[in-house]
Amino acid sequence: MLYRENGQFKQSYHADLQIFPVLQDRVAIQLLLVLAFVAVPFVASDYAFRAILIPFLILSLAAMGLNILVGYCGQISLGTGAFMAIGAYAAYNLQVRIDGMPLLVALIGGGLCATVFGVLFGIPSLRIRGLYLAVATLAAQFFTDWFTNRVPWVTNNSSSGSVSVRELSLFGMAVETPAQKYLLCLSIVVVFGLLCKNLVRGAIGRQWMAIRDMDVAAAVIGIRPVYAKLSAFAVSSFVVGVAGALWGFVHLGSWEPAAFSIDRSFQLLFMVIIGGLGSISGAFFGAAFIVLLPLLLNYVPHWLGLPLSTATASHLEHMIFGALIVFFLIVEPHGLARLWLTAREKLRLWPFPH
Amino acid sequence: MGFFLETLFGGLMAGMLYALVALGFVLIFKASGVFNFAQGAMVLFAALAMARFSEWLPQWLGFESRFLANVLAIVLAVVVMIGVAWLIERLALRQLVGQEPIALLMATLGITYFIDGAGQLIFGSATYKIDVGMPKDPMILFEDVFQGGLLLSKEDLYAALVSALLVASLSLFFQKTATGRALRAVADDHQAAQSIGIPLSRIWVIVWSIGGIVALVAGIIWGSKLGVQFSISLVALKALPVVILGGLTSVPGAIVGGLIIGSGEKLSEIYLGPFLGGGIENWFAYVLALGFLLVRPQGLFGDKIIDRV
Numbered sequence: 183m184l185y186r187e188n189g190q191f192k193q194s195y196h197a198d199l200q201i202f203p204v205l206q207d208r209v210a211i212q213l214l215l216v217l218a219f220v221a222v223p224f225v226a227s228d229y230a231f232r233a234i235l236i237p238f239l240i241l242s243l244a245a246m247g248l249n250i251l252v253g254y255c256g257q258i259s260l261g262t263g264a265f266m267a268i269g270a271y272a273a274y275n276l277q278v279r280i281d282g283m284p285l286l287v288a289l290i291g292g293g294l295c296a297t298v299f300g301v302l303f304g305i306p307s308l309r310i311r312g313l314y315l316a317v318a319t320l321a322a323q324f325f326t327d328w329f330t331n332r333v334p335w336v337t338n339n340s341s342s343g344s345v346s347v348r349e350l351s352l353f354g355m356a357v358e359t360p361a362q363k364y365l366l367c368l369s370i371v372v373v374f375g376l377l378c379k380n381l382v383r384g385a386i387g388r389q390w391m392a393i394r395d396m397d398v399a400a401a402v403i404g405i406r407p408v409y410a411k412l413s414a415f416a417v418s419s420f421v422v423g424v425a426g427a428l429w430g431f432v433h434l435g436s437w438e439p440a441a442f443s444i445d446r447s448f449q450l451l452f453m454v455i456i457g458g459l460g461s462i463s464g465a466f467f468g469a470a471f472i473v474l475l476p477l478l479l480n481y482v483p484h485w486l487g488l489p490l491s492t493a494t495a496s497h498l499e500h501m502i503f504g505a506l507i508v509f510f511l512i513v514e515p516h517g518l519a520r521l522w523l524t525a526r527e528k529l530r531l532w533p534f535p536h
Numbered sequence: 537m538g539f540f541l542e543t544l545f546g547g548l549m550a551g552m553l554y555a556l557v558a559l560g561f562v563l564i565f566k567a568s569g570v571f572n573f574a575q576g577a578m579v580l581f582a583a584l585a586m587a588r589f590s591e592w593l594p595q596w597l598g599f600e601s602r603f604l605a606n607v608l609a610i611v612l613a614v615v616v617m618i619g620v621a622w623l624i625e626r627l628a629l630r631q632l633v634g635q636e637p638i639a640l641l642m643a644t645l646g647i648t649y650f651i652d653g654a655g656q657l658i659f660g661s662a663t664y665k666i667d668v669g670m671p672k673d674p675m676i677l678f679e680d681v682f683q684g685g686l687l688l689s690k691e692d693l694y695a696a697l698v699s700a701l702l703v704a705s706l707s708l709f710f711q712k713t714a715t716g717r718a719l720r721a722v723a724d725d726h727q728a729a730q731s732i733g734i735p736l737s738r739i740w741v742i743v744w745s746i747g748g749i750v751a752l753v754a755g756i757i758w759g760s761k762l763g764v765q766f767s768i769s770l771v772a773l774k775a776l777p778v779v780i781l782g783g784l785t786s787v788p789g790a791i792v793g794g795l796i797i798g799s800g801e802k803l804s805e806i807y808l809g810p811f812l813g814g815g816i817e818n819w820f821a822y823v824l825a826l827g828f829l830l831v832r833p834q835g836l837f838g839d840k841i842i843d844r845v
Contacts, residue, residue: 256638258638258641258642306826306829306830309829309830309833310829310833313571313637313638313641314780314829314833316641317776317777317780317822317825317826317829318826318829320773320776320822321777321819321822321823321825321826324818324819324822325819325822325823327818327819328815328816328818328819331815332812332815444773448645448649451642451645452645452646452649455642455646493656493661494657496653497652497653497654497656497657497661498653498657499653500649500650500652500653500656501649501650501653501654501657502653503646503649503650503653504646504647504648504649504650504651504652504653505646505650506646507642507643507645507646507649508627508628508643508646508647508650511632511635511639511642511643511646512628512631512632512643515635515639
């Protein structure tokens, strides 16, 4: 009833091309942002920030980056964890080695290093695709695992192999409490979300999608595959690198190489598949799902009085992820984001089905 | 020299096991065009089933004989793997016919997670023993040629022998039986095979069952050497570069690739490791495969046809 666009006429291209053409969507998003920026910091507990909100935001960002590569450009990557690690360690080194390094610059620098690395490992994609490329990205994963573990320079010669970050500060203000960290992540995610959304709506996004759908045809109509693919790798690994730096700096604080293992890569790929291939909002749905499911699996049996052991819960979690991935690939390859879209279409026409 | 040969043999034996897992990949890819990421999970699942059945069956049925328990456990594990193959075909593959390879690859990733979780949920997630009577003691060869002789483990030799037998019987099966011919026909051209009356779905079940049985053999060998535990499923990640190196569609390629990677990573660990800080075993195979991909994307023995951009 409320969700109807009768009478909303667009009188300029500008109005027609905006991200949320329907008034109700705009209002809802603005409300959501106000809620997230103003209300949540007062309401949420420290536990909620640490265990749910901050991981959710950072993983959404990483999934967004990966979605650009896998969902928009069709280049499968199993090495996301590696790109996150590069971002995190590069940002760490920038901060340790240069005195008075501003936090934002370190984060962006981490992203830039990940970009270089991503483009480097993206080069094989010019000759190979599909599962061959998956192997190439796995090579990136294993190489980075080894590199961060064995090269003492990377961890600033720390004896245990783990690194920890000095206290964070932004423009002279300390970022200490979970709420402040949350706000920092939220701002970065909002900015990146907007940037990514606009990128994929623009010319370059259409080039990526053309390459994904049929690369030979795309090349025939004048899209340069080299440029399109490498730019997808660059943008994707930049975003993923920043997410990795945030994960290390803001979420973990101190970390060791295992934080960015191949499991993280798979987890992110699953977020993209479950959330929705080729949609920015899908990254958020997927991340929310993957962050919340383990918590649900821990709490629901408790409420029902059936305590599950941790091991059982983690096996169940694996099974549910696996089954859901196959399910989504079969039933709705565009994931939760498409379900949400369908629901919205239905609402728009309700109560008339057509 | 003796040390070099020992390392080389050790690597070749490890490579034989990679080759066994890689064989599962190749068989399934050949006959269904699906790159089965779940092969490692299937190895874990089969090994877990075998280990637990050989432990449970004597209790359930009340007999003592180790031999009988092992035989029954293997038979039961084979039945279970065929059941798994049937379920995978029913619930996943059949619904995904005609999808792009990437979707299928991701589906097998999902299957991997499901099988990992299910296997450990049903059979438990501790470390289990498999005892099929493989000799544990090492033997010493060429004592008069090298100082101290060559130390080889008999277990490795048996494992290599079993793998060779498996490969030989598989090739016989593919070459000589009607089902084998049907499998090869499907591998060449799905549609043509279907139009002359070869039932695709049954072929898939057969191929995935064979994949499961190969996984069982790999799991038994690996498990009796090092015990059955979750880390077995990571072998699949080693087998990936093996298939890339050997060629996705070539059975001999899987074997040769496995041997190259197995010996290469052990030798490089010993002789290059000290310069690079050690632990290069983990990525050596991948970097080798990556370099190879850039030069010769179809692998050593793979089909020439490959989609290139």
